Amino acid sequence: MSLINDLTISQARKGLVEKKFSAEELVESFITEIESSKKLNSYISYNFESAIKEAKKSDIRIAKGDARDLEGIPIAIKDLFCTKGIKTTAASKMLYNFVPPYESTVTQNLLNAGSIFLGKTNLDEFAMGSSNETSFFGPCINPWKPIKEVHNYVPGGSSGGSAVAVSANLCLGAIGTDTGGSIRQPASFCGIIGLKPTYGRCSRWGIVAFASSLDQAGPMTRTVEDAAILLNNMAGYDSKDSTSVNKVVPNFEKSILKNINKLKFGIPKEYNLEDSNPEVKNLWEKGINLIRQGGGEVVDISLPHTKYALPSYYIIAPAEASSNLSRYDGVRYGHRVDGGSLEELYENTRGDGFGDEVKRRILIGTYVLSAGYYDAYYIKAQKIRTLIYKDFENVFKDIDVIFTPTTPNSAFPIDAKIDDPISMYMNDLLTVPANMAGLPAISIPSGKDNKGLPLGFQFIGKPFDESGLLNVASYFEEVCEFSDNKDEWWKS
Amino acid sequence: MSSTLEKSANWEIIIGLEVHAQVVSKSKLFSGMSTTFGAEPNTQVSFVDAAFPGMLPVINKFCVEQAVRTGIGLKAKINLESVFDRKNYFYADLPAGYQISQFENPIVGKGHVILDMPDGKIRKIGITRLHLEQDAGKSIHDSNSVNSYIDLNRSGIALMEIVSEPDLRTSEEAGLFLKKLRTILRYLGTCDGNMEQGSMRADVNVSVRRYGEELGTRCEIKNVNSIRFVQQAIEYESKRQIKEIESGNKIVQETRLFDPKIFETRPMRSKEESHDYRYFPDPDLLPLKLNENWVNQIIKSLPELPDERKQRFCDEFKLSIYDSGLLVDDKETADFFEKVVLNRDPKLVANIVLGDFFGYLNKLGQTINNSKVSSDSLGELIDLISDNVISGRISKEVLEIMFNTGQNPLEIVEEKSLKQNSNVDELEKIIDAILEVNKEKVTEYRAGKEKLFGFFIGQVMKKTEGKANPQIVNEILIKKLNNK
Numbered sequence: 001m002s003l004i005n006d007l008t009i010s011q012a013r014k015g016l017v018e019k020k021f022s023a024e025e026l027v028e029s030f031i032t033e034i035e036s037s038k039k040l041n042s043y044i045s046y047n048f049e050s051a052i053k054e055a056k057k058s059d060i061r062i063a064k065g066d067a068r069d070l071e072g073i074p075i076a077i078k079d080l081f082c083t084k085g086i087k088t089t090a091a092s093k094m095l096y097n098f099v100p101p102y103e104s105t106v107t108q109n110l111l112n113a114g115s116i117f118l119g120k121t122n123l124d125e126f127a128m129g130s131s132n133e134t135s136f137f138g139p140c141i142n143p144w145k146p147i148k149e150v151h152n153y154v155p156g157g158s159s160g161g162s163a164v165a166v167s168a169n170l171c172l173g174a175i176g177t178d179t180g181g182s183i184r185q186p187a188s189f190c191g192i193i194g195l196k197p198t199y200g201r202c203s204r205w206g207i208v209a210f211a212s213s214l215d216q217a218g219p220m221t222r223t224v225e226d227a228a229i230l231l232n233n234m235a236g237y238d239s240k241d242s243t244s245v246n247k248v249v250p251n252f253e254k255s256i257l258k259n260i261n262k263l264k265f266g267i268p269k270e271y272n273l274e275d276s277n278p279e280v281k282n283l284w285e286k287g288i289n290l291i292r293q294g295g296g297e298v299v300d301i302s303l304p305h306t307k308y309a310l311p312s313y314y315i316i317a318p319a320e321a322s323s324n325l326s327r328y329d330g331v332r333y334g335h336r337v338d339g340g341s342l343e344e345l346y347e348n349t350r351g352d353g354f355g356d357e358v359k360r361r362i363l364i365g366t367y368v369l370s371a372g373y374y375d376a377y378y379i380k381a382q383k384i385r386t387l388i389y390k391d392f393e394n395v396f397k398d399i400d401v402i403f404t405p406t407t408p409n410s411a412f413p414i415d416a417k418i419d420d421p422i423s424m425y426m427n428d429l430l431t432v433p434a435n436m437a438g439l440p441a442i443s444i445p446s447g448k449d450n451k452g453l454p455l456g457f458q459f460i461g462k463p464f465d466e467s468g469l470l471n472v473a474s475y476f477e478e479v480c481e482f483s484d485n486k487d488e489w490w491k492s
Numbered sequence: 493m494s495s496t497l498e499k500s501a502n503w504e505i506i507i508g509l510e511v512h513a514q515v516v517s518k519s520k521l522f523s524g525m526s527t528t529f530g531a532e533p534n535t536q537v538s539f540v541d542a543a544f545p546g547m548l549p550v551i552n553k554f555c556v557e558q559a560v561r562t563g564i565g566l567k568a569k570i571n572l573e574s575v576f577d578r579k580n581y582f583y584a585d586l587p588a589g590y591q592i593s594q595f596e597n598p599i600v601g602k603g604h605v606i607l608d609m610p611d612g613k614i615r616k617i618g619i620t621r622l623h624l625e626q627d628a629g630k631s632i633h634d635s636n637s638v639n640s641y642i643d644l645n646r647s648g649i650a651l652m653e654i655v656s657e658p659d660l661r662t663s664e665e666a667g668l669f670l671k672k673l674r675t676i677l678r679y680l681g682t683c684d685g686n687m688e689q690g691s692m693r694a695d696v697n698v699s700v701r702r703y704g705e706e707l708g709t710r711c712e713i714k715n716v717n718s719i720r721f722v723q724q725a726i727e728y729e730s731k732r733q734i735k736e737i738e739s740g741n742k743i744v745q746e747t748r749l750f751d752p753k754i755f756e757t758r759p760m761r762s763k764e765e766s767h768d769y770r771y772f773p774d775p776d777l778l779p780l781k782l783n784e785n786w787v788n789q790i791i792k793s794l795p796e797l798p799d800e801r802k803q804r805f806c807d808e809f810k811l812s813i814y815d816s817g818l819l820v821d822d823k824e825t826a827d828f829f830e831k832v833v834l835n836r837d838p839k840l841v842a843n844i845v846l847g848d849f850f851g852y853l854n855k856l857g858q859t860i861n862n863s864k865v866s867s868d869s870l871g872e873l874i875d876l877i878s879d880n881v882i883s884g885r886i887s888k889e890v891l892e893i894m895f896n897t898g899q900n901p902l903e904i905v906e907e908k909s910l911k912q913n914s915n916v917d918e919l920e921k922i923i924d925a926i927l928e929v930n931k932e933k934v935t936e937y938r939a940g941k942e943k944l945f946g947f948f949i950g951q952v953m954k955k956t957e958g959k960a961n962p963q964i965v966n967e968i969l970i971k972k973l974n975n976k
Binding site for chain 2: 081082088090095098100101102104204205206207208209211212213239240241242243319320322323325326327329331332333342346366369370371374378
């Protein structure tokens with residue numbers, strides 16, 4: 001049975017249409033797999049009953065020759081997307097019992113394409129974290145770990161559950177959200193593809209908001225082609241999201257040409273960190289050679305304001321979050337701890353409902369927006385954000401795509417960094433600039449470090465040039481020959 | 493209302509107003525939900541209004557148009573780019589924990605409102621700005637001793653906050669300002685100005701200083717919901733501040749509440765509890781950019797405003813500034829007047845409309861729209877006067893019947909045989925008879941006691957039950973009395 005769990009979306013789609021297996025069989029096979037992989041804690045809630053029902057409907061459509069683009073394809077949804085009738089928690093105690101009466105635009109688009117939701121995946125609470133350890137439902141565990149290692153490793157975050165579900169074959173593909181690297185960093189840690197589209201490409205409507213000016217939904221898959229297929233069925237203008245951009249969505253599948261001939265790759269010197277893992281640096285060097293081998297041109301570039309990206313991000317994102325999370329007050333929905341007065345109701349509810357990392361960010365955000373500090377922090381951070389964008393705009397006059405490592409290091413053991421927020425925040429160092437500038441970026445598995453843990457390459461593209469990114473990524477996917485040789489130690 | 497000034501001749505009162513005007517719109521500012529007033533609690537609420545997770549605001553173009561229209565009506569600068577900010581604070585009727593408002597970059601900038609003072613002078617009151625924001629829901633604390641209830645029907649309804657410069661100096665001016673602003677809003681159709689229903693509310697900023705001194709510390713009186721209360725609040729608050737300063741105390745900047753039951757203001761919250769609203773641009777909304785051509789189209793589509801209309805009434809109908817002002821104060825009145833005045837004597841129409849007609853309306857507590865007297869039938873009544881069919885005195889009686897029954901004036905006149913008697917022969921006979929009976933008075937009159945002329949008129953009217961044509965009676969009496 002596990003054979004069909006190994007398939008890519010592209011292969012499964014073919015297999016379904018050619019009736020090598022039914023959608024119901026496919027879904028059943030994943031359910032079995034998920035149930036035997038509970039150790040990984042990748043799902044917060046399951047949608048099995050409904051998934052089987054939907055699979056049957058898909059089989060009827062397929063039989064009638066009426067299959068849609070993702071007909072019968074079982075996927076996993078980060079538990080930050082509101083799904084109608086399916087509990088949506090944001091991995092927080094605050095929403096442990098929240099069942100949305102509406103469907104997010106992105107998940108609705110995926111449903112309209114015929115895909116089937118297996119369940120909702122684990123994440124850092126309210127998407128705040130880089131290790132999936134801040135989840136109220138417990139940490140999600142990376143299926144990758146060094147050989148003979150007893151400790152479990154983090155899958156990265158915040159879309160850790162989605163990354164794990166894809167990496168451990170617990171779905172054909174998944175979707176995540178990326179605010180400062182929340183798709184790309186876990187993709188890199190788990191040896192899969194993760195794409196953050198241009199800000200405005202996918203609607204944010206119905207996604208539990210973390211930092212509105214940075215959040216963006218994207219696909220997490222086992223192949224670049226699959227990322228293109230999912231993105232085709234996620235993207236599009238939505239009049240319900242004022243920041244969604246009304247732009248034609250090209251057919252991303254057609255952009256997978258595996259051809260980088262004559263393309264110019266910018267190598268930003270600021271991403272060459274002194275304390276990066278040397279294997280990360282070596283791999284990056286290897287990647288630069290692969291550019292030349294493929295007929296691409298290597299251009300040294302400078303993005304001078306990169307070093308300010310992370311500190312500015314940790315002002316802007318918490319500022320927006322502190323306001324976005326004010327609505328969780330125990331009055332209308334979600335968790336509630338009563339009190340003798342309205343103030344007490346707030347204090348009890350929010351004190352009990354939010355975890356430490358969320359509280360930390362609400363405090364930081366409230367502080368940087370408060371009278372007397374606003375100009376020094378928030379306004380300054382916004383100015384830096386503009387400079388960061390201009391850096392990119394500048395270099396993109398001469399190059400097609402920027403090439404960097406995705407993270408400064410590979411996955412780390414659970415608990416290693418949880419009490420050291422700064423060290424945890426450093427995980428986002430190389431991914432945050434693309435969010436600050438709203439640019440599309442993709443992470444693909446590039447190789448492994450000496451512990452045998454996956455590392456990733458990141459490509460950052462021009463606004464709305466996801467096609468270009470997918471093409472470049474498809475070339476590297478082929479030449480990197482990343483092998484998934486992890487043993488299935490987690491299976492019961 | 494000028495008592496404060498008289499008592500404290502050396503004190504100047506400085507008043508600025510912040511008026512919250514609910515935008516006339518079928519749907520809310522960011523959610524598209526209906527704004528129907530008086531619906532069952534929590535039935536006009538979308539997931540956006542209730543701040544459910546992942547819900548996003550989308551600006552309602554019509555509300556923007558209403559704000560622009562109002563800005564133009566206030567002769568103000570329209571900002572082609574403005575920004576929506578979040579004003580953060582926690583309250584049970586504010587579901588998102590923030591109000592979407594405009595802080596540093598409002599949609600409308602500086603403008604002004606012209607006030608006609610009772611002494612005939614004109615005062616120009618500056619408008620600082622107008623911005624768009626959403627209303628909060630309603631908390632109901634008094635219907636249950638333990639629980640508070642929240643009604644979110646109002647949550648998300650569009651408000652315009654109109655801020656005046658601190659140009660007002662008396663409670664009377666503040667009242668005139670609010671009335672004028674309300675008139676302009678009603679002309680524009682952008683706010684119904686109904687303070688009792690809460691669709692217009694005012695925050696009043698008051699400070700006092702001795703003439704020539706620098707501005708004093710101000711206090712803000714929140715949420716006053718009638719013009720009379722605004723004036724009373726200013727009276728009380730200015731006196732309180734003067735008394736404080738005169739007893740050697742300092743004014744503390746604070747937010748106060750006006751209690752209309754005891755005509756007093758009292759502190760609402762102390763400074764320690766004062767909010768830091770943590771304003772910042774709402775990342776869910778892009779800056780609001782207006783197309784200049786679109787704004788110009790709105791300018792072209794604007795109705796005639798009260799100031800212009802008043803001037804036209806003076807020019808076109810040769811009415812006094814005072815009468816014109818009274819007529820245009822209320823758009824319905826002005827429209828009504830213009831219907832009645834068509835092909836009639838403007839002065840007579842103005843007198844009847846402002847006089848008897850309004851007298852009855854007020855007496856009966858009716859409005860132009862719900863009274864039984866239409867512009868057509870009032871016009872017919874005026875025609876009866878002009879054509880000498882009835883006297884002015886009788887017209888009052890006819891009008892009263894019209895108000896009660898909605899009958900046509902001619903019908904009433906005929907039914908009650910109220911027609912004026914203009915028959916010279918008949919009237920001469922009646923007058924001869926009266927003069928005959930009152931010979932002594934005639935002699936007195938002729939001896940120079942001219943006051944008695946009114947007595948004779950009265951006698952004639954009594955005899956004819958008021959139906960005698962006064963002009964003809966006049967002429968005959970003069971002729972007969974002077975003709976010895």
